[in-house]
Amino acid sequence: MRPGDPTTWLQANTEIEIDEHPDLGKVRVKQWIDLHFYRAPGQKVNLILVERMKPMSNGQPFPPLWLAWVGERTLPLEIVWFKYLRRFGVDHWYRFAKQRLHWTLPNLRTPEQSERWSDLMPLMSWQLWLARDLVIENRLPWQSANINLTPGRVAQSMFSLLVDIGTPTKIPKHRGKSPGWEKGRVRTKAPCYPTVKKRVSRRKKSSRLAI
Numbered sequence: 001m002r003p004g005d006p007t008t009w010l011q012a013n014t015e016i017e018i019d020e021h022p023d024l025g026k027v028r029v030k031q032w033i034d035l036h037f038y039r040a041p042g043q044k045v046n047l048i049l050v051e052r053m054k055p056m057s058n059g060q061p062f063p064p065l066w067l068a069w070v071g072e073r074t075l076p077l078e079i080v081w082f083k084y085l086r087r088f089g090v091d092h093w094y095r096f097a098k099q100r101l102h103w104t105l106p107n108l109r110t111p112e113q114s115e116r117w118s119d120l121m122p123l124m125s126w127q128l129w130l131a132r133d134l135v136i137e138n139r140l141p142w143q144s145a146n147i148n149l150t151p152g153r154v155a156q157s158m159f160s161l162l163v164d165i166g167t168p169t170k171i172p173k174h175r176g177k178s179p180g181w182e183k184g185r186v187r188t189k190a191p192c193y194p195t196v197k198k199r200v201s202r203r204k205k206s207s208r209l210a211i
Contacts (some may be wrong), residue, residue: 001035001047003066012049014077025054029081045070050081097121100152109190128154135161 002008012030021027032047050065067084074080097103103121108114128151137149138157146153181187 001032003047003049003064016077018078024052027052029077031077043070046074048077048081050084093125096151097125100155101125109193125151128158131158131161 001010010032013033014031016029018027018029028051030049030051034044035047036045037043046069048067048069050067052062055061065081065084067081069080075083101121101124103118106117108117132149132151132154135149135154135157137146137153138160139145139153140156149157
């Protein structure tokens with residue numbers, strides 16, 4: 001079954017039509033259940049086709065949207081296709097976590113450390129979301145005033161709120177000089193892991209001359 005060739009399509013297991021969607025108009029959704037990939041016959045997948053019945057302004061039909069659902073549990077067909085529209089916000093969150101929250105900045109040694117650091121990203125995002133009405137905007141000279149603060153603007157203005165909240169921790173006490181490295185303790189080098197690089201290997205040019 002090739003999505004680009006309608007002659008190879010099987011009979012859909014489920015088909016529904018949404019008469020009037022507030023943003024997309026009339027939509028037809030089809031679903032094929034328990035298919036599998038060509039190179040992975042043991043992996044089941046549900047194939048979903050979303051078609052907008054209303055044509056574009058130039059009279060041409062909208063291109064179809066193909067979705068794949070992999071997993072034992074699935075949502076009702078009336079809901080599952082609409083969840084794809086949330087991808088726009090999810091992609092922007094990944095960019096915000098990498099750039100503003102420095103998700104990929106630390107060079108952590110173990111997978112457990114990476115998982116703990118990744119678990120902090122949603123928590124920090126929720127803190128910024130809940131603090132949007134509590135902070136006083138601290139905008140830079142070239143930035144315009146904004147009523148609805150974005151998470152980036154809230155993070156930029158969090159310093160004054162953190163000063164007001166304070167911290168429950170106590171001031172650290174000095175414990176004198178460090179005892180240093182223990183005598184007789186063997187120093188071991190930290191384990192090194194290979195760097196994962198995504199690149200395309202190009203074919204080397206032959207040094208021979210064609211005659």
